Amino acid sequence: MRIDCKHVWQHISAYIENDVDPQLRAEIDRHLETCEICSAVLDSTRNVVILMADDRVFELPAGYSERLHARIDRELEKPHGWNPDD
Numbered sequence: 001m002r003i004d005c006k007h008v009w010q011h012i013s014a015y016i017e018n019d020v021d022p023q024l025r026a027e028i029d030r031h032l033e034t035c036e037i038c039s040a041v042l043d044s045t046r047n048v049v050i051l052m053a054d055d056r057v058f059e060l061p062a063g064y065s066e067r068l069h070a071r072i073d074r075e076l077e078k079p080h081g082w083n084p085d086d
């Protein structure tokens with residue numbers, strides 16, 4: 001099974017929370033090794049999750065997570081992956 005960027009984004013929250021099955025996790029790990037976009041999305045999402053989990057730090061840039069998720073939703077609707085010029 002080969003997964004693409006859209007699969008990674010769909011499972012990224014579960015991946016961060018260690019809530020994906022081992023086979024899928026291995027596929028995501030392998031994808032992340034070769035995909036800068038997904039690595040960046042993972043880093044951004046992980047930062048948001050860490051901030052949300054820490055009661056002492058709740059100073060997210062306004063609209064940060066909404067923008068990220070809006071971007072992901074928009075990309076998921078396209079027939080062909082990520083367009084860096086968009």
Ligand SMILES: [Zn+2]
Pocket residue numbers: 004005006008031035036037038039
């Ligand atoms: Zn990717």
